[in-house]
Amino acid sequence: MTSGNGGRALLLGIDMGTARTAVVSNRQYRALVSSVVGYPRDIIGVKILNRTQVIGSEAIEMRSCLDLHYPLQDGVLKEASDKDLEAAQELLKHIIALSGPKPGDKICGIIGVPARASVSNKGQLLKIAGELMDIAMVVSEPFMVAYGLNTLNNAIVIDVGAGTIDLCALRGTVPGAENQLSILKGGNYIDRLLEAAIRDAYAGVQIDRYLAQAIKEQYAFVGEPQQRVVVPLRVNGKPAEVDVTDAVRVTCETIVVDIVENIKRMLPLFDPENQSAALANLILAGGGSRIRGLGAMIESQLRDYGQVKVTTVEDPEFAGADGALRLAMELPPEYWDQIGEKVGQ
Ligand SMILES: Nc1ncnc2c1ncn2[C@@H]1O[C@H](COP(=O)(O)OP(=O)(O)OP(=O)(O)O)[C@@H](O)[C@H]1O
Ligand SMILES: [Mg+2]
Structure with missing residues (x-):
């Protein structure tokens, strides 16, 4: 594909999340980067790292000598300080550079963000993106997941992320704010609870949120x-062998009731004759969709509502970015403003 000015178009699908940012390109590049930028705390850090900033998982590993900035928090772009906005831009710049643009490329990106960010501070994100890309559009991530699966009608996407759980009702049009709901309880929330539960159960045990997160990512489950x-x-x-079965179960189960209640809240958005189709089309996405037994537990708690089917996406890490790229490839960038707000031309 060539762009209007004769340069080639580098199309990017980006899923910018609280914990991780995925990028895929029309030239088959794929990467997953931790959404964090670290700045050395003092001159020693600069000396050890020989850099003024570190991005991604390396920043988490080197956290003892860095101030970490996660650009997204609770499902919105953090605007608390200039450093936070700078971190968002650095992260975006980093992933664009990773995707390997060539001189003369027209860089066009669709950025999926948590549903709340797509509604509340889309303008700020667009501004940042517009300075780094020729054309950029910001859309809600659950909609991107749905687009990637080609499930755009009578379905509900439940994106269990790190910062938020986002629900999006697909009703055959581009979903607006009224079709999206966010719950401020994602994977980070579970990590905090799990850390506290393990600490409470075993006096003297050493645990922090990173360790709790690692335990969750390996063993998360709900149900028996x-x-x-x-x-x-x-x-x-x-060193000690610690049984954390109950702590893992109880903390992972805390999100189920919120998910189920919010599915019930969303159902009336569909016409009555379409509600059973929507319930047979619940799509679980995001890193938290890997919690074992989650889909089955949602199904069983909705059994009074008739036939309910929860399908988990195959590739939770990339489902949003793949959907964004698909949209970027199917709809020429000139027309992106029909889907959402874009910057550039
Ligand atoms: N196997 C697993 N079991 C349970 N949780 C997991 C697993 N793998 C990853 N997670 C959790 O999923 C979350 C990351 O998912 P995802 O990449 O979808 O979030 P995000 O897009 O960064 O966040 P958000 O969408 O809220 O901005 C983290 O909380 C992580 O700990
Ligand atoms: Mg996400």
């Missing part, structure tokens, strides 16, 4: 345990 979850931790500095 298939096996005990026993992990090596340190108690008062001494």
